Amino acid sequence: MGESRTELLAWLNDLLQINYTKIEQCGTGGAYCQILDSIYGDVPMGRVKMNAKQEYESLANYKVMQNIFKAKKIDKPIPVDKLVKCKMQDNLEFLQWIKRFWDSNYGGQGYDPVARRKGMPVETPATIAPVRSSGGGLSASGSTGRVGGRTPIGGPRAGSANSETVRALEAQIREMSGHLEGLEKERDFYFAKLRDIEILVGQSLETFEDKEDPSAIQLLEIQKILYSTEEGFEVPDAGQALDDEETETF
Structure with missing residues (x-):
């Protein structure tokens, strides 16, 4: 154990x-x-x-x-x-x-x-999915502790509780926005790589007159993977794709 x-x-x-x-x-x-x-x-x-x-x-x-x-x-x-x-x-x-x-x-x-x-910051890291605190608010740090100052004697005042909830929600929004920004950067990074592969495969295929050549067949298989879709994924129509191509900078 x-x-x-x-x-x-x-x-x-x-x-x-x-x-x-x-x-x-x-x-x-x-x-x-x-x-x-x-x-x-x-x-x-x-x-x-x-x-x-x-x-x-x-x-x-x-x-x-x-x-x-x-x-x-x-x-x-x-x-x-x-x-x-x-x-x-x-x-x-x-x-x-x-x-x-x-x-x-x-x-x-x-x-x-x-x-x-070497003095690098070591604040307790947030988990990817923040959890609800015991008081019903959301903790951006992922802990179940209460966000904000001490509870006044006699219990929390309504205004104080509301402001704490707002601060907690604002902190969660900031964290989620940062997380989204990171995901968007990753998406753009990998999309750019796939686009480069797509162009390279297309250019290489143009050099083959015989599409039954083993190398050409392999390139066609790669191209098939690049263009494959899944259920629920919508391929842009020709007009939209054309607009994208025209606005793309090479």
Whole structure:
């Protein structure tokens, strides 16, 4: 049996000198990277975002981690697509594994986690999906704690509660807007790559007179993948596609 959530969080916070309150917060990948650094001492912590807020920052953390696994020949798949969603069960299972790995490989040497982070900010990261606080408001940090100041003696005043709810909602909107901006950047980045591949395939096909040539057939298969659609996906009509082409800058 692995350690409980409480035991794992206590060990993690003590080892790294952080203040995580939920297992889900490990899903950003920063803590996993620094656990490995405590063992090996050569993780490029300058590239690790301990307070990752956007999914692309978390993915960058996992890229660092994958490189370490490859360099150290650690034969353990990293389920990035599951961990990055900041779900408790997936991260609990992986944290239990990495704790056992740490127990077997940590040499007992002194480790200064703050110095290794070189003063980089380590605010408790937000989970991808903020949860409702016990008071009914939304916490942008993903914690179940109350947002705002102390509750006055005699209970919260209505105006104070409303202002706290507004601040919490505004914080959530800011976080969601930042997350959306990051997703849009990722979308544009990968779309540009696919567009380059589409142009290259089309140009290469034009050089083949015999479309039965094996290379031409392979290019046609690639083109078929590029143009394939799924149910619910609408292909722009010819007029719209033409407008897009005319406004595109080469």
